Amino acid sequence: MSVTTTVHLNFRDKAREALEFYQSVFGGQVVAFTNGEAGAVEHPADTDRISWGEVRAENGFHVMAYDVRENETHDAGDRPFFVSVRGEDTEEITGYWKGLSEGATIMADLAPSGWAPLYGMLRDRYGVTWTLDVAAPYAG
Template identity: 35%
Template sequence: MQPIPYLFFKDTCREAFEAYGRIFGAEPEIMSFADMPVDEAGAMPGMPAEAVMHAALQVGEGWIYGSDDPSGQSPAMAGCNVHVEFATEEETRRAWDLLAEGGEIRMTLEPSFWAPLFGALTDRYGTRWMIGQAPAEG
C-alpha cells in the first residue's frame, strides 16, 4: 500500500497537472466532468463541463492525484506538503526552478545537514512542495 496525495484546485487543476507533467516528465491522465456518464452527470451540479473531475500523474514510482474543488473553496494546504527527491543536483534544480516560477519560496534551496540540497515552496497553483536531492549512497 502506498499513500497518494490528492490535491484540490480552484479551476486550475488541468493547467497545474499539465505543468507538473512537463516538470516530472510524465503524461497526466485527466478526466473532466464532461467525461462523466450521462446517468451520473447530475452528481456534481454546477460544475463546468471542462472542470477536472480527476487527474493522475506518476511522479517517479509514486503518484499524485487532483481535481478542481467542487465546493469552490480550495482550502490551503496548511500543514501538508508534497515531498519529492531527485538523484542529481541538475534534476533537483530544474524541478525547483520550474515549480518556483510565480510561486512563493518558503525555504531557499540549499545544502542541509540531511541532504545535498533541500528547499520548500508554494507553487503558483497553491501546492506546497518540499524538494530535495537524495543523499549519495555509501
Template identity: 40%
Template structure:
C-alpha cells in the same frame, strides 16, 4: 500485496492548468476526465471541470488531482507539503527551478544543517513543495554553486 500512498490535490477551477504544469515539470502521461465526460454532475458549470486527473511520470512519480465541485468547500492546504527527494541532483534542481516559476521560494535550494541540499517553495497553484538532494551529491553541487 503492495500498498501505495499517492498525493491527491484539490483545486478550485484550475486543476487542468495545475496538472498540465506538473506534467511540464515532471514529464510523463497525463490523463484528464471531466465531470461532463463522467456524467458526475448535473451542474452545467462543472461540465468542463476536472473530476479526476492522474499524472504518471517516467521516474515513477504518481500525482492525482481534481477540481472541487461547486457545492463543496475547498479546504486550505497550508498544513500539507509534498516532498521530492533523492540523489539525482540534476533532476531535483530542475524540478525546484520549474516549480518555483510564478510561485514563492520559502527557502532557497542550499546545503542544510543535516548535509543535504534542501529548498522549499509554494508553487503558483498554492501547493507547497520541499525538495531534498541527498548526501555527497548535494555537497558536491554546493561546491559548484549550482542552486535555484
C-alpha cells in the same frame, strides 16, 4: 504486497492547468476527464471541471488532482500539506526546483542544509507547498 502513497490535490477550476504544469516540470503523461465526460454533472458549473486526473512519469513522479464541485466547500488553506520530492541526483532535483519555481514563493532556497546535500521549500503558483531534497544516508 506493497502500498503506494500518492498526493491528491484539490482545486477549484485549476486542476487541468496544474496537472499540465506539473507534467511540464516532471515529465510523464496527463490523464484527466471532466464531470461531463463521466456523466456526473450535478450543477452546470461542474460540467468542465476535472472529476479525476493524474500525472504519472517513468521517473516515479505521480500526483492526482480534481476540481472541487460547486456544492462542496473549498478552502486551500495556508499549508494543509507539503508534497515532498526526494531524489539522489542533485542535477535532477535542481531541474525540478527550477521548473516549480516559476511563479512560486520561495520559502527556503534550494541549498545545502544540516540534514541534506540540498533542501528547499516553495509554494507554487497554485498554492501547493513543495519540499525538494537530495537524500542523505542516515547517520544513525
